[in-house]
Amino acid sequence: MPEWRPREIKRFIEARDTGSQTIHIATDEGEGFLKGASAHVSPHTVACEWVGTALAALLGLRVFEHAIVEVKPDDELPTARGGFIAPGPAFVARKEAGLEWSGDGAALKRLSNPDHVALLVAFDTWTLNC
Secondary structure: OOOOOOOOEEEEEEEOOOOOOOEEEEEOOEEEEEEOOOOOOOHHHHHHHHHHHHHHHHOOOOOOOEEEEEEOHHHOOEOOOOOEOOOEEEEEEEOOOOOOOOOOHHHHHHOOOOOHHHHHHHHHHHOOOO
């Protein structure tokens, strides 16, 4: 299977009010979730997302396919808290088919890899990922 390598942002779908102001977008390679610099998110946070995902994969955690895309000035990606994602490099993870976690603990019973939960908690603690 070839690596997922989106080259351009096609359209904005939805802003999510998350800590990193995630943006649901469509790219030339399908849908994904973008984390970019904005008035509420520093470029450092975006770099940490990239490094943290690479470290997680090295430790054997399953991670979504991901890439760095260039946000252009005319992309106009509004954040949930106001303002826009700044032009420049941004982290994007490929959207996968299936249920999105709502934060409901009962949904954890339907996980296909429940053995990874403890490793994920340990990893986030080790990397100070709040």
